[in-house]
Amino acid sequence: AQKITQTQPGMFVQEKEAVTLDCTYDTSDQSYGLFWYKQPSSGEMIFLIYQGSYDEQNATEGRYSLNFQKARKSANLVISASQLGDSAMYFCAMRDYNQGGKLIFGQGTELSVKP
Amino acid sequence: DAGVIQSPRHEVTEMGQEVTLRCKPISGHDYLFWYRQTMMRGLELLIYFNNNVPIDDSGMPEDRFSAKMPNASFSTLKIQPSEPRDSAVYFCASVQGNIYNEQFFGPGTRLTVL
Numbered sequence: 001a002q003k004i005t006q007t008q009p010g011m012f013v014q015e016k017e018a019v020t021l022d023c024t025y026d027t028s029d030q031s032y033g034l035f036w037y038k039q040p041s042s043g044e045m046i047f048l049i050y051q052g053s054y055d056e057q058n059a060t061e062g063r064y065s066l067n068f069q070k071a072r073k074s075a076n077l078v079i080s081a082s083q084l085g086d087s088a089m090y091f092c093a094m095r096d097y098n099q100g101g102k103l104i105f106g107q108g109t110e111l112s113v114k115p
Numbered sequence: 116d117a118g119v120i121q122s123p124r125h126e127v128t129e130m131g132q133e134v135t136l137r138c139k140p141i142s143g144h145d146y147l148f149w150y151r152q153t154m155m156r157g158l159e160l161l162i163y164f165n166n167n168v169p170i171d172d173s174g175m176p177e178d179r180f181s182a183k184m185p186n187a188s189f190s191t192l193k194i195q196p197s198e199p200r201d202s203a204v205y206f207c208a209s210v211q212g213n214i215y216n217e218q219f220f221g222p223g224t225r226l227t228v229l
Binding site: 035044045093103107 | 163217
């Protein structure tokens with residue numbers, strides 16, 4: 001069965017520094033997509049970045065980049081130049097084409113940015 | 116675009132009562148997903164529709180839960196009878212076409228069952 005693991009329940013980072021949030025996944029399928037979502041204290045789910053299993057280059061979106069290591073089945077999120085507004089829960093998720101496209105979420109990492 | 120709309124945003128009810136949560140997906144999106152978020156279990160997919168047809172309801176916890184999508188612009192998630200363990204935030208999300216595309220989430224409905 002597909003599974004997403006986020007091993008860091010909570011992380012602290014100093015403002016303006018970079019931080020890496022870990023995500024590992026488990027699937028036997030070749031075709032899948034990996035997503036990161038941000039959930040601030042207000043509760044909404046905000047899409048950050050996407051990486052397809054066949055994409056050879058790591059995805060980047062502004063200050064967000066995804067460190068995709070397929071052989072290790074990891075898809076870590078890197079946030080550069082952290083801002084106070086980055087304080088939130090971050091969820092890694094996987095969509096498996098063979099499972100009809102539903103998202104499977106990790107347990108999340110709570111990031112706190114210190115001034 | 117108004118985004119995914121959910122109502123109500125907050126619902127407080129007593130055990131045994133019927134609860135109906137509503138969702139309006141983004142116009143033109145042909146997939147709709149219902150998720151539940153709790154501290155203990157995180158985010159779980161309950162059911163999803165494609166072109167108004169339920170495709171996978173394996174995440175629906177029990178028969179007390181039911182979901183419908185009578186047309187492309189409206190879906191409901193009903194709990195009857197509700198129980199305190201149903202207290203959670205329920206999210207609706209929609210996506211267009213390619214299932215690899217980003218899912219757009221609604222603001223969620225925070226349900227409290229007393």
